[in-house]
Amino acid sequence: GENVEQHPSTLSVQEGDSAVIKCTYSDSASNYFPWYKQELGKRPQLIIDIRSNVGEKKDQRIAVTLNKTAKHFSLHITETQPEDSAVYFCAAISAGGTSYGKLTFGQGTILTVHP
Amino acid sequence: DTGVSQNPRHKITKRGQNVTFRCDPISEHNRLYWYRQTLGQGPEFLTYFQNEAQLEKSRLLSDRFSAERPKGSFSTLEIQRTEQGDSAMYLCASSTDLTVTDTQYFGPGTRLTVL
Numbered sequence: 001g002e003n004v005e006q007h008p009s010t011l012s013v014q015e016g017d018s019a020v021i022k023c024t025y026s027d028s029a030s031n032y033f034p035w036y037k038q039e040l041g042k043r044p045q046l047i048i049d050i051r052s053n054v055g056e057k058k059d060q061r062i063a064v065t066l067n068k069t070a071k072h073f074s075l076h077i078t079e080t081q082p083e084d085s086a087v088y089f090c091a092a093i094s095a096g097g098t099s100y101g102k103l104t105f106g107q108g109t110i111l112t113v114h115p
Numbered sequence: 116d117t118g119v120s121q122n123p124r125h126k127i128t129k130r131g132q133n134v135t136f137r138c139d140p141i142s143e144h145n146r147l148y149w150y151r152q153t154l155g156q157g158p159e160f161l162t163y164f165q166n167e168a169q170l171e172k173s174r175l176l177s178d179r180f181s182a183e184r185p186k187g188s189f190s191t192l193e194i195q196r197t198e199q200g201d202s203a204m205y206l207c208a209s210s211t212d213l214t215v216t217d218t219q220y221f222g223p224g225t226r227l228t229v230l
Contacts, residue, residue, distance in 0.1 A: 004157075031216065032215075032216035034218070034219075036221075042222040042223065043119075043222060043224060044158065044221045045221070046218055046219075046220070049169075049218070050215065057140060084178075089157045089158070091157070093215065093216050101146065101148075101210075101215050101216075102148075102163060103148075103150075103158070103160065103219060104158045104160070105157030105158050106157070107155075107157055108155070108156065
C-alpha cells in the first residue's frame with residue numbers, strides 16, 4: 001500500500017518568513033495530494049490540493065509543488081503569520097488497487113510562527 | 116452548521132466496556148470514511164462506505180470494531196471490549212462520489228479515553 005513520509009516534524013519560523021514542508025510517497029499510482037491544517041483540538045481542514053496532471057498550484061500565500069518522477073510534493077507558505085501556527089499534514093490518494101479513495105497521511109509537521 | 120458532525124465529542128470509558136460513536140456526514144455526500152488519529156500522528160484509515168455499502172476495511176479494524184451506515188446517511192462505529200490501546204481520536208469524513216479524488220471533509224472527531 002501507499003506510504004507517505006513527511007519532513008520536518010517541527011518547524012519554527014519568524015513572522016514574515018517562508019515555511020516549506022516536504023513529503024514523499026511510494027505508490028506511483030497516487031494521483032491526488034491534499035494538504036490539511038489541524039489546529040489544536042480542531043478538525044483537519046483542507047488548505048490546498050494538487051492533482052498529478054499539474055506541477056504547481058498556488059492560492060494566495062500557499063503553494064504546492066509536485067514532482068511525479070521523484071514522487072515528492074511540497075507545501076510552501078510565504079509571509080507567515082502567527083495564525084498559520086498549526087499541525088500540517090500531507091496526504092495521498094491512489095486511484096488504483098485497494099486504496100481507492102483512501103487518504104494516506106504523513107506524520108505531520110508542527111509549524112510555529114513567532115511574532 | 117452544515118459540516119460533518121460527530122457525537123459524542125469526548126468519551127471516557129473503562130477497559131472492557133463497549134462504546135458507540137456517531138457520524139453525520141454533509142447532506143448528500145455518498146461517501147463516508149472513518150479514520151483514527153493517535154497523539155502526534157496523522158489520521159489512519161479504518162473503513163469506507165459508499166452509500167450503505169462498506170467497501171473497504173483496514174487491517175487496523177480488528178474483530179472488536181464494527182461500523183454501519185444502515186440508510187446511507189449517518190454512520191456508527193462500535194468498539195466492543197475496549198482496550199487501552201483503543202484510546203485515540205476517531206475522525207469521520209465525507210465526500211461526494213463524482214471522482215475517486217473528491218475532497219474529504221472532516222468532522223471534529225470523538226476523543227476516546229480508555230482507563
